[in-house]
Amino acid sequence: MTMTKRFAIFGSIGLIALVGVVVLGVVVIVPAITKAPGPGDQFAYPIGWQLSRQPDAENTATARITLNEDGTAEFAGTSMGRVERSPDGRSCVSEPEEAVSGAGSWEMDQDGALRVRSDVGEAVFLPGQGRFSGRDWSELSGPFCDGTSADFSPTAATR
Template identity: 40%
Template sequence: MRAQSIVVYTLVCLVVLLAFAIVAGGIALSLFFQKDAPGDQLRYPITWGHAEDPGAPDGSFIELAEDGSAHVVDVTVGEIRIVDVDRVERPCVSTKSGSFTGAATWEIDENGALRVHSEDGSAVLTPWAARFTGDSDWSSVRELFCDAEYADYGARPERR
């Protein structure tokens, strides 16, 4: 009788450990594959203003609302295409339509890039890599152009 209860106790412990491992593995996978979004680090509405560089016109900015809408001022837009950079596929703006001011929408794509869509074209922006962890740092974003030019923007809102 005692041997039977030890076997039952051992089986129950193994089932509990297996269930725990499955749940922990699921959580780890969901965290690993979760897309990092600006709202994970910054408070909405999120606004980035142009940085002091030649790629972004003076006074240009991008503002994102939590509902997927956006407002942009003097942001270069165009057609987005995917290019291979050091064996990594990256989105960039290939044909520049010029700068756009007005209402837009935004999304995070499968590569973790921010895409802002307007009636005149789209912009694609990527977060900077965090200094120590390598994670995304949405306090600064870079608009990528396929001709190797870029425009940098810095966040204006409070950080989370």
């Protein structure tokens, strides 16, 4: 076998290996970088939060939300309504029904917000800001279109 044929064979093998590495990188790395991280990236399912108690609030009823890995959700005492866009472009809940309890579904939307849906309506939750960067799902804020919000902390089982 001549030297030229050896270079051609090894060059072809090297090119095939390089193409394989590039394809693997695109298939594995790009989706990992571009997908909106959800609570399942930080905690194990089922994941639960409860309404954070406000020091000046008279009502001590506790709202709670639990997310299951299969996309189902359970909630109690949670405000749900119609999700709209606020003037600054964020998702928020308008005309909320108070103290909705039951089961429904959940998903991450294209903005990286958590949406919980039921027969009564839906709620949207935003993660807290991480210490250095990114999102921190240990704290949730449920924004309402009137400018108020409901803040949630993880349940003992989630921590």
